[in-house]
Amino acid sequence: MTKITVSVFILTYNQExxxxxTIESVLMQQTDFAYQLVIGEDCSTDSTRQICENFASQYPNNIKLLPALDKNIGLIANYMRTIKECDGKYIAICDGDDYWIDKYKLQKQVDFLxxxxxxxxxxxxxxxxxxxxxxxxxxxNTKGRTTNFDDLIFDNYIPSVTTLFKNIQNNQNQLPKWILxxxxGDWPTYLWTIKESGKxxxxxxxxxxxxxxxxxSFKIRKKVSAIVKTDLLITKDILIDLNFAHKQKIVEEALIKRKISLMVRYNRExxxxxxxxxxxxxxxxxxxQNAVTxxxxxxxxxxFK
Known part of the structure; x- marks a missing residue:
C-alpha cells in the first residue's frame, strides 16, 4: 500500500x-508524494453526494469518500469523524465551498515542513x-513569518483553506471531545497540534x-460578539484541559483579554x-481592573458617538 504523505479533508453539505x-482544485496538485482526499459528506439534500461519488469512482486511489449518513450530523461532528479518517503524515483542509489556485501548494508546504x-x-x-x-x-500578515502557541492562543490568524499541519492523532493523542x-474545530486543532512544541x-x-x-459557519460569523464568545469558551476549555496545563499562564492571559474584548463588542453592538x-x-x-474600566x-x- 502506498504511504500517504498528505490527507486533504473536505467537509461538504448541500454545495452542489x-x-x-473544490475537488478539481485538489486533484490538480502536482507532487512527488502520494496524497488522498478524505471527503466527509453530511447527508446533503441536493446532488452533492452524487458528485462526490462520481469523483470517487473515477479516482479510487486518490479519494476516500466516507460512508453516506442516515441524517445530517452537523459541521463539527462531521469535522471530527472526517479528520479521524486522515491517514497522511500531514493534513490539509479545503472546505467544500473553497478551492485552491496554486497547483504546487502542497508540494511547497510539505517541502518546508x-x-x-x-x-x-x-x-x-x-x-x-x-x-x-x-x-x-x-x-x-502582521504576525511575522514565525509564530507559536503563545501567539495563536490570542487570535486565530490562520485561514484554514491555506494550512498544512502535522497529523499527530493517535490513540493516545486524539482531539479532545470538548471540541464537539x-x-x-480548526483553531482548537491547531492549538492541540502545537501544545507541546512546534512553530x-x-x-x-x-x-x-x-x-x-x-x-x-457563516451564521455565527454574522455577529462578531458570537465569534468572540465562542473563542472565549474554547479558551476556558483549554484552560481546564490538563493536556494544556504547562500553558496555563499564557492561556489565562488570553482568557482575560477575550473577556475584555467581548465586553467591548457588546457595547459596540x-x-x-x-x-x-x-x-x-x-x-x-x-x-x-484599570484596563477593564x-x-x-x-x-x-x-x-453612542
Whole structure:
C-alpha cells in the first residue's frame, strides 16, 4: 500500500454548485508524494453526494469518500469523524465551498515542513471571493513569518483553506471531545497540534480562495460578539484541559483579554446590559481592573458617538 504523505479533508453539505471546483482544485496538485482526499459528506439534500461519488469512482486511489449518513450530523461532528479518517503524515483542509489556485501548494508546504522539523504548521495568504463576484486578497500578515502557541492562543490568524499541519492523532493523542461543543474545530486543532512544541510558518504567497458570507459557519460569523464568545469558551476549555496545563499562564492571559474584548463588542453592538454585567464580572475576578474600566467606558462612548 502506498504511504500517504498528505490527507486533504473536505467537509461538504448541500454545495452542489461549488464541490466540483473544490475537488478539481485538489486533484490538480502536482507532487512527488502520494496524497488522498478524505471527503466527509453530511447527508446533503441536493446532488452533492452524487458528485462526490462520481469523483470517487473515477479516482479510487486518490479519494476516500466516507460512508453516506442516515441524517445530517452537523459541521463539527462531521469535522471530527472526517479528520479521524486522515491517514497522511500531514493534513490539509479545503472546505467544500473553497478551492485552491496554486497547483504546487502542497508540494511547497510539505517541502518546508520536511526541511524544518521544528515547525508543525505552515499557512499562506488567501484570496477572498465575495457574493458579488469581487475578489480581494488578504491584508499583509502582521504576525511575522514565525509564530507559536503563545501567539495563536490570542487570535486565530490562520485561514484554514491555506494550512498544512502535522497529523499527530493517535490513540493516545486524539482531539479532545470538548471540541464537539463548538461550531468550528480548526483553531482548537491547531492549538492541540502545537501544545507541546512546534512553530508556525507563514508562507507569503496566495494559494487558495475563501468564499465569504456563505457556508455552515457563516451564521455565527454574522455577529462578531458570537465569534468572540465562542473563542472565549474554547479558551476556558483549554484552560481546564490538563493536556494544556504547562500553558496555563499564557492561556489565562488570553482568557482575560477575550473577556475584555467581548465586553467591548457588546457595547459596540448595543448590547449594553450584557456589557455591563461582563464589566462587573471582570472587575470582580480579573486583575487588570484599570484596563477593564478604561475599555468599558471607551467602548461605551464610541458606541453612542
Amino acid at each position: 454548485q461549488f464541490i466540483t471546483q 520536511e526541511s524544518n522539523p521544528d515547525f508543525s504548521i505552515v499557512y499562506t495568504r488567501v484570496r477572498k471571493l465575495f457574493p458579488n463576484g469581487e475578489f480581494k486578497e488578504s491584508v499583509a 461543543k463548538y461550531p468550528y 508556525i510558518y507563514f508562507l507569503d504567497e496566495v494559494t487558495a480562495v475563501y468564499r465569504v458570507d456563505i457556508g455552515e 448595543g448590547s449594553y446590559w450584557r456589557a455591563l454585567k461582563l464589566f462587573f464580572y471582570n472587575l470582580q475576578y480579573d486583575l487588570q 478604561k475599555m468599558y467606558f471607551y467602548s461605551l462612548y464610541k458606541s
